[in-house]
Amino acid sequence: MSELILKGQKAREASYVLANASTTEKNNALEKMAEALIINKDKILKANDLDLKASMEKGTSKAMLDRLALSEERIEAMADGLRQIVSLPDPVGEVISMWKRPNGLQIGQQRVSMGTIGIIYEARPNVTCDAAGLCLKTGNTVILRGGSEAINSNTAIVKVLSKAVEEAGLPKDCIQLVENTSREVALEMMKLNDYIDVLIPRGGAGLIQTVVKNATVPVIETGIGNCHIYVDEECDFEMAKNIVVNAKTSRPGVCNAAEKLLVSEKVAEEFLPIVIRALREKDVEIRGDEKVKAIISDVVDATTEDWGKEYLDYIMAVKIVENVDEAISHINKYGSGHSEAIVTKSYENSQRFMQRTNAAAVYVNASTRFTDGCEFGFGAEIGISTQKLHARGPMGLKELTTIKYIIYGNGQIR
Amino acid sequence: MSELILKGQKAREASYVLANASTTEKNNALEKMAEALIINKDKILKANDLDLKASMEKGTSKAMLDRLALSEERIEAMADGLRQIVSLPDPVGEVISMWKRPNGLQIGQQRVSMGTIGIIYEARPNVTCDAAGLCLKTGNTVILRGGSEAINSNTAIVKVLSKAVEEAGLPKDCIQLVENTSREVALEMMKLNDYIDVLIPRGGAGLIQTVVKNATVPVIETGIGNCHIYVDEECDFEMAKNIVVNAKTSRPGVCNAAEKLLVSEKVAEEFLPIVIRALREKDVEIRGDEKVKAIISDVVDATTEDWGKEYLDYIMAVKIVENVDEAISHINKYGSGHSEAIVTKSYENSQRFMQRTNAAAVYVNASTRFTDGCEFGFGAEIGISTQKLHARGPMGLKELTTIKYIIYGNGQIR
Incomplete structure (x- = not known):
């Protein structure tokens, strides 16, 4: 069994717990995640140094190095981002509408978690934290696959965050990172239909096109703007x-x-x-x-x-x-x-x-x-969709949920 | 240029007209489509006979032949189906919500047509008519790809329907059929991202899996029920x-x-x-x-x-x-x-x-x-989605639309 399938299974198992966690439980976890980032900032900065050195040796551009670099301030901003997510309303459980049919069936549309979300992204390590926080708040487990340039930073951040989630009483597998950053594993992830419900690529046109062309998992295309x-x-x-x-x-x-x-x-x-x-x-x-x-x-x-x-x-x-x-x-x-x-x-x-x-x-x-x-007033954003399916434009917490029909009867048959 | 790309371009051109057609114009076209089916029922039945004979020669099962067979009553039912779609409210143009931001920007979410919808389906020729009607009502042009067993029936039906649409003053390319029923052309259709906005497969597990595995166009997976x-x-x-x-x-x-x-x-x-x-x-x-x-x-x-x-x-x-x-x-x-x-x-x-x-x-x-x-009260159905993205459960007219943010300002800059 591949590392990825194993992670997929763990994410699926964890999702059954997380999808039914209360808003209070999820908010506690987010608070603990924010605290843990601050407590462990030296560890994270050390890991980030390794990434920066490796990139400098490869002659990476200054702009790229700036995107990759973390600092005390940037880690504090990541923690603040998580605390902001705490303050946002939880969309999960909302019954959007409910009606009664002539036969007495009461049918409602309820917002529920997607299950497991896959995120494939490029250099910025703060995406790791943002995406983990938004997925957690919406009751979704997440499998993160960042770029190889940021692998040490991402590993350190995910270790800190998943431990905090566990300490808050939720499964640590709510947040997982794909440590093997090879192209093969990325392609495997794009076809992991049994374990990933939706895949969101965040990055440049090249990355997004690769995902759109290769994925069999449903994709939300993001971000190219002409x-x-x-x-x-x-x-x-x-x-x-x-x-x-x-x-x-x-x-x-x-x-x-x-x-x-x-x-x-x-x-x-x-x-x-x-x-x-x-x-x-x-x-x-x-x-x-x-x-x-x-x-x-x-x-x-x-x-x-x-x-x-x-x-x-x-x-x-x-x-x-x-x-x-x-x-x-x-x-x-x-x-x-x-x-x-x-x-x-x-x-x-x-x-x-x-x-x-x-x-x-x-x-x-x-x-x-x-x-x-x-700017639209959603309080957070996981990306901007340029496709027409599911979400179009800026995606906030609601766009990370799906719906389920809930039907109450008293013996109706057809 | 392939037949399919040409059809895609025509569908795209027609979609700019159809997406902006009024409800009255679309309802007129649907009425004319229903009339035309009745007027041309002999032609359609003759074409259906060719399909039935070919299938019988191949030793097709009785159940399959029954699904393929048309009759006066079935054609009348198709026409009735179109008239029912006339009576349903048009979801296009509805502003779902609108709010004002502190900077004075007024931001609304408006339901709009998807553009062009591709439908890949199996034997039943009535799907041709249903799908064409639902897409037209929602302002979407449609490219239909039915099975080879029904090619004569489908060709006759689409000819009648698209002529009726033209007579109603809308582009005839609102409804097109892929006449080449080869597997290669079906695969090409699944990757026609430039011209098809969403692909809906309707049929058995084999068909749906083929589409999910091969499509790069966003797909709504339908209908397998355990x-x-x-x-x-x-x-x-x-x-x-x-x-x-x-x-x-x-x-x-x-x-x-x-x-x-x-x-x-x-x-x-x-x-x-x-x-x-x-x-x-x-x-x-x-x-x-x-x-x-x-x-x-x-x-x-x-x-x-x-x-x-x-x-x-x-x-x-x-x-x-x-x-x-x-x-x-x-x-x-x-x-x-x-x-x-x-x-x-x-x-x-x-x-x-x-x-x-x-x-x-x-x-x-x-x-x-x-x-x-x-049964849910949507008045019509294009299929039942078993995926979590965009639509889940029975899909009515609303599920064939997307949204667009409309923003009214008076000079705001950021």
Whole structure:
């Protein structure tokens, strides 16, 4: 029996206990997990040092090293994250609706735990803690598979957390880590249908595509964002400029950052110089089509490839479109279904854009940067789904549950 | 470009129109589809004759031929089915909830169409019509892939339906059939992620497993039912007997029929003779473990394989268990997560069974045969999901939609 099947069986056994644990029991475990992180921070930092040294020897980029690095503050932030999860309402057990049929059967839809959730993710060790906390709160056992770069950090964190869970009176197998970080074991995990109910990949486009292509376990696809801002023919230029600059530059490396700017041909001549000047002040490289170049000569050529690309960098491609309809069809063709925004004063165009744009989140007169579980008011986030099945957009605690029909009868037969 | 990619592109194009069609436009199309079936029934019956002849030459079983056969009445029933869909409320456009954030952003969750749905199914040609109607009502274009045995019937039905849709002013590509019924094309369809948003297999265990294993498109797994009735230590024997007999024999070939009977050891000696006599009067073969044989000597041996099996036949395997907890753990180990029932007078055991049994539908004192979209009051059903992602249990119109976040701002940046 493989290590993974064994872990799967343990996760399944533990899930029967955890799914029926009370909110108080789960909150106690989360509190103990937070405490344990603080108590054991030296151990965790030591393990993180090993990872950092190994990565430095391999010549890993500075940005990657920063994502991998832990510090006292970052461990405290992880503990705070767990305490925040304590304060959120427990979705498990909620009866969403209940009705009575003519034959007297009373049928209800109740929110219940999924069972076991698999998370496959990349370098950041704080994901280990976040994901473990969110799964625990929703009564799900979790099998975590982080990257090899963070294996020492992740092993140390999971050891601390699962021991705390055990001390709180719940099974230690509620939180498990796949220690073998080989590609083969990752592929095995993607096909572990008997023991994993849903698989959530968190990371770059490459990781997500590998999971989508290989998994037979149901997957929630997350996080690729090729987001657009469309500046309509009637709009407040100051508002439009602020939204574009914010959506592009407030944090260019995240999935809800804007990558593309579409401008109505009616306002392009007047608006482009304003917005491009502002973007360039923030060191954004501008790429444009022929029509853009006719207005601003010194921009880089935008190729067809650009329209489908997620830069995650200080780059923005600009296109002039005839009207709101061309903007919508361009977005529906090249967008990734994440977040799309229109800046307009027109009631008709705002409604048209809202209804016809195919994306998880569609904005009128606001920055795409708000697509986030905390900004939406969910209190936490396990990722942002860009698929249409089960969850779309930011996923909070509810999205980590499923439903079950509960039916009360008094002898009904059909 | 393959036939299938071409169909995928047409389905995608049509979906942008259909997703924004009004309820009135969609209902008109459904009415026209129903009319067209009646007007063209001779054509459809002629095509069905070709399928029946080909199947008879191959020596197909009588049961299969019956599932394949159409008649005037069956075509009328298909048309009635479409008219019933007209009368159901349209879920598309419903704003499920909307709230305001401290920064003034107004965020809503709106039900929207999925886009394009793929259905892979077996012999029954009426599925072609049902699925087409349900997808159209929910604003989804559909790509249907039926079995080779029904290809002439399905081709005739889809031709009639898509022409009716066109006459109603919607794109004819809202409803398309994959005419090439080869395995290769089916496999290609399972990986058509660019054009199909969700894939629903309808058919036997073999078909569903093939889809789950090969699909990269998100799948909703449907319909395998290894359902149990647990007869508890305190119960009304008459009620228990009626529920068991109904769940086993009212329609043994469907997924919500009971396959297993678990009986508390406290009542086994008294209850087993009663229920087994009643089941045998309906020609049910009884299989049992050693403990059952100690009470009723002339039963077939139940093997380990029996506990996981879906018979879809007049067979029931019986096991004596210690108490409700053993019943729950047996079900959670061998069940398919479809429908499970307890018959009891005990409040505590009813609650324990309800909470701890892992299935789409859990019953107290009623037959598992009620797990059905119409019996639940949904007015229609596209299948019964046995997975936990997106939909669980009977799927009506709502389950064929997804959500989209709609966000109204007035210049918010982050």
